Amino acid sequence: MTSYILKRLLGLLPTLLIVAVLVFLFVHMLPGDPARLAAGVDASPETVELVRQDLGLDKSMPQQFLNFFVNIVQGDFGHSLRSKRPVSTEIAERFMPTLLLTLTSMAWAVVFGMIIGIVSAVYRNQWPDRIGMTLAVSGISFPAFALGMLLMQVFSVQLGWLPTVGADSWRHYILPSLTLGAAVAAVMARFTRSSFIEVIQEDFVRTARAKGVSEKWVVLKHCLRNALIPVVTMMGLQFGFLLGGSIVVEAVFNWPGLGRLLVDAIEMRDYPVIQTLVLLFSLEFILINLVVDVLYGFINPTIRYK
Incomplete structure (x- = not known):
């Protein structure tokens, strides 16, 4: 390893x-x-x-x-053409809001996506499956910017429950995280359902049921672990997309993160900031893929790396 x-x-x-x-x-x-x-x-x-x-x-x-x-x-990423400050300082100030927003979005998206996927697989071709996959298709199809503006219109403008701009409190994270994580939850639901359906049809699952093991224990112990490998792969890729691809959501909610910084840098042709951010996003994807590959060994010990 x-x-x-x-x-x-x-x-x-x-x-x-x-x-x-x-x-x-x-x-x-x-x-x-x-x-x-x-x-x-x-x-x-x-x-x-x-x-x-x-x-x-x-x-x-x-x-x-x-x-x-x-x-x-040499570790010198230059100075911003716009602010004259070191690029590393500009990115360091914007990194945590983006990371926290990504973690928040990923957390609820993974939990709800896997629950919907597991329920849809267990009740395949029944009404829970149809409802779950309808929600998944809707989440994938609905553009992030349109969903963000719809949520702002309903929960901020009409109801006045949640703020729309800034990252000062936990309430500021609700609407952006829902907007950012909707597509991820939909993808996770579809992948989890597909993976579970394949595992449920395996011989060891039928053997466990024949031995009288409860359906709940079959799903949680025998199916979940074996179905997690493709799900973890997609989870890692989606986390990379969220971390580096939150540009639209950050622009809609004026979020003080890396996505907004990249938009501002492109508008001002701030070469050092643009180059450093794209390199950072590329490094994040590579490291996330490495972490996902390593996790395979913990999920399934039979996997060996050569």
Whole structure:
């Protein structure tokens, strides 16, 4: 297991290098002049040129990438073109709100998604299954931004129960987490149902029932553990999507997180912030996939890594 983890960690380096090159090229293809945006609309051409030199944008593309890569290796992610603050500081201030929102969304989505999936599998083709899968399809089909605005209209504007902007208290997390986790709960329900249906039809389940084991114990002990592997895979991927893909929800609720920071950085052509955030999101996906693979060994000890 240790050797496997070390090999996967070493595999991070070429992957992140490729991502860094692609992100650098993509960012510099964006329309707009960062020097002009940083200097201001009314700045003279001489001032814009001085700002361009100060930002290092007057150098050639290979030189800019080399400086960017060398600085990253040294742990220096540069300074924001917009705020002039270190990029690491900007990201550190926004990371916890996004992480807490992601954990909150993931927690309720996994619990409700697995419950709906298990009930739908046990009562396959009956009314609980039809209701559960209807909810799952609705959760997948409904756009996040539309769901967010609908929840704000009902629970904030009309009823006045919940706030819509900010992250100051637990009440601020309710609407964004519901919006962000709805699609995840739907995906978890469908995957859990599919996995359970396959496991329920296995011989060891029929043997357990033939021995007189109660249906509740069959589901919780014999089926749940064997059905968890594909569910854990999807759980890890969905967590990565939530952590790096909450941009729309954070924009709708003006959430002070990484998604909102990325939107602001793109609007201002803040190259260092954009590049660092995309690299961070890529690293998160890779590490989450590694954690999911390691969890396989704990869920099913028969799995061995070579």
